[in-house]
Amino acid sequence: MVIIKKTLDCISIPLCYIFNLSLQSGVFPDRMKVAKVIPLYKSGDKHSFNNYRPVSLLSQFSKVLEKLFAQRLDSFIEKYQLINENQFGFSKNRSTALALLTFIDDISSATHNNKYTVGVFVNLKKAFDTLHHSILISKLYNYGVRGVALNWLRSYLENRLQYVHYLSNTSERLKIVCGVPQGSILGPKLFNLYINDICDVSKRLNSILFADDTNFYCSGENLKDLVEIMTSEMLRLKKWFDVNKLSLNLTKTKFMIFGNRVKEDEVIMSIDGELIERVTEFRFLVVIVDENLTWKSHIEYIRKKMVKSIYILGNVRDLLDYKTMRIIYFSLFFSYFSYCVEVWGNTYENTIKPLNLLQKKVIRMSHNVKYREHTNKLFIKHKD
DSSP states (O other): OHHHHHHHHHHHHHHHHHHHHHHHHTOOOGGGOEEEEEEEEOSSOTTOGGGEEEEEEOOHHHHHHHHHHHHHHHHHHHHHTOSOTTBOTTOTTOOHHHHHHHHHHHHHHHHHTTOEEEEEEEOBSSGGGOOOHHHHHHHHHHTTOOHHHHHHHHHHHTTEEEEEEETTEEOOOEEEOSSOOTTOSHHHHHHHHHHGGGGGTOSSOEEEEETTEEEEEEEESOHHHHHHHHHHHHHHHHHHHHHTTOOBOTTTOEEEEESSSOOOSOOOEEETTEEEEEOSEEEETTEEEETTOOOHHHHHHHHHHHHHHHHHHHHHTTTSOHHHHHHHHIIIIIHHHHTTHHHHSSSOHHHHHHHHHHHHHHHHHHHTOOTTSOSHHHHHHHHO
């Protein structure tokens, strides 16, 4: 451990020197701007490009420089409170749970006051890959990022190259003309600053932004008037997307009507002449939200995931010790239970009962006890 620490200390000196030299000159090293893209097969036809997920591998030294710059950028953003309060992604003390709680709390309050809430779930086409560099630099300048720091960021974005490596084949290097580097540390932060002013486009709509997962919503007593407001405001937002070179995927954009009042069947919403599909449930930030906030669909989704994992656990429990089984429990089961449980967990006991029964079954299997064994002491032991 001592040898490793000394080695890291020796490495940190030249890295800090390189960073300071890079920042003082306002130039990001060209040799660190090359990305190796590896396509990973997902499913379907192997001959279709759409069935592969491109993974970009960047220089490790590049990420170190980005990390050092990101710390300074974060301090600047926090000092001047640049990020809008409706943005929850990649920000300190902000999370998907907080974003969903804010959204659900507004809907619940409106429902309690006998109002409707219309929410539009926006879908963007490859948002991170289509950011316009000139627009981003202009916005950073307006936020106060200027001088050497702005030159450094401009150098960081410009003249980047990428090539594809698949099996033993390597393509030629091509220039990247837009977007932020995939897998980078600065990419998400720059994206936040790029879309930050979208919250100021409409004064009548509320918004929840988490990276490229975006939701706009509004509440009111008259459903017809509410839909008209949403339609006109979404048209303004569509123009903002067009001006900022972001492609709004209207075929995957959906809207939902929340509230306990009787909802009309024939409610039509369109954006720029294209009809938007109305849905009764939608997966937002990996949580399935339904129009009545019953959480039945999300709980059923978790139950199905657990049933598959329980089958695997049942086949290996006689081969593994308790310590290993405990690790499997937290990785395969507890992660589903705990994710945003503060949002969907406060529902009716009968609705959540199937998950409680499955969790008890998993605990018994982890401890390798009989299926009628009381689980209270097992849960207590599991926390140790």
